[in-house]
Amino acid sequence: MTTQSDLSSYSMSFNCIYCHSLQESRQFVCKDLMYSSNHRFLYYRCSSCFSLQISTTPPNLQSFYPSTYSPFSSPPLSKLSRNRLVFRLLTQLPHQLSLAFTSFFNPDQVVSYIASSKLSRDTSILEVGCGAASGLMSLHSIGFTDLTGTDCFIDPQYLENLPFHAYSSTLPPEPRRYDVIMLNHVFEHLEDPFSLLCQLQSYLSPNGVICIFCPLANSFASYIFDAFWIQLDPPRHLNIPSTIGFRYLAARAGYESVSMTCNSTSFQFIGSVQALCGIPLLSSSSIYNGSILSKSILALLTPLLSIISYCLNLISRGDQARFIIRSF
Numbered sequence: 001m002t003t004q005s006d007l008s009s010y011s012m013s014f015n016c017i018y019c020h021s022l023q024e025s026r027q028f029v030c031k032d033l034m035y036s037s038n039h040r041f042l043y044y045r046c047s048s049c050f051s052l053q054i055s056t057t058p059p060n061l062q063s064f065y066p067s068t069y070s071p072f073s074s075p076p077l078s079k080l081s082r083n084r085l086v087f088r089l090l091t092q093l094p095h096q097l098s099l100a101f102t103s104f105f106n107p108d109q110v111v112s113y114i115a116s117s118k119l120s121r122d123t124s125i126l127e128v129g130c131g132a133a134s135g136l137m138s139l140h141s142i143g144f145t146d147l148t149g150t151d152c153f154i155d156p157q158y159l160e161n162l163p164f165h166a167y168s169s170t171l172p173p174e175p176r177r178y179d180v181i182m183l184n185h186v187f188e189h190l191e192d193p194f195s196l197l198c199q200l201q202s203y204l205s206p207n208g209v210i211c212i213f214c215p216l217a218n219s220f221a222s223y224i225f226d227a228f229w230i231q232l233d234p235p236r237h238l239n240i241p242s243t244i245g246f247r248y249l250a251a252r253a254g255y256e257s258v259s260m261t262c263n264s265t266s267f268q269f270i271g272s273v274q275a276l277c278g279i280p281l282l283s284s285s286s287i288y289n290g291s292i293l294s295k296s297i298l299a300l301l302t303p304l305l306s307i308i309s310y311c312l313n314l315i316s317r318g319d320q321a322r323f324i325i326r327s328f
């Protein structure tokens with residue numbers, strides 16, 4: 001258990017995992033923004049690349065991942081059955097038209113990216129840290145045939161029932177290469193993202209790309225809301241890169257940057273203001289609790305804040321991004 005008094009026992013040395021700077025610009029103490037808790041966590045912001053990292057990974061980190069944490073709480077099979085008719089109709093359309101509709105209507109970032117990339121249905125796709133695999137299930141439903149997912153925190157029996165290769169491990173046990181490797185909000189949970197990027201070199205096709213979705217430390221929301229920035233998500237987010245920090249790390253692991261696109265939403269404002277007011281995101285008093293009143297307030301707030309988010313994305317200051325990299 002980590003309480004405020006325990007913070008003094010944390011290591012106070014700093015070594016930026018992204019740019020290797022030894023000099024932190026500032027430290028700040030944060031609380032869990034998702035759940036009610038007395039725990040406090042110390043974070044650093046690097047003075048050189050502005051990336052964020054926790055001072056020390058809590059030894060009991062797994063206890064901060066209850067079953068209600070979002071990647072594990074949405075069984076894709078029930079979601080699929082709900083959307084079965086829609087997907088069946090989509091697969092009847094020509095492939096490119098099917099992708100266009102999927103990209104437009106699907107809020108899942110993985111699905112939206114794959115669909116907008118106009119990839120053929122036999123493209124080999126690996127999702128590392130696929131959670132309940134809802135994104136892969138959607139891709140399977142619109143006809144993608146070479147899909148693989150891995151997640152070491154998902155029940156192996158659950159994965160066995162999926163209609164594609166899925167492994168309860170960090171990486172696939174069998175050696176093979178993929179055209180596209182996806183990490184959808186996984187990177188920031190890793191204690192050593194550099195090692196994973198190095199390992200992925202042996203899983204990537206010669207012309208393949210790795211697509212990484214993650215929060216962005218040099219975003220407007222990160223600076224404005226600071227310890228209450230909702231995507232800081234202490235202590236589950238161990239490291240959050242800035243744009244330049246990510247590129248330093250990727251280059252050391254043997255990758256060049258293809259593109260970086262911000263895709264932030266109104267959540268960066270609504271979630272952060274709520275955190276600032278002391279309301280945990282996953283509490284009954286949260287504005288995301290699904291009540292009619294909450295939905296009405298969100299309906300009023302979202303349009304304007306979405307426009308602001310769109311503008312921030314245009315100037316690369318949204319609070320989350322999609323990085324695409326390939327081997328040198």
Ligand SMILES: [Zn+2]
Nearest residue numbers: 016019046049
């Ligand atoms: Zn740095």
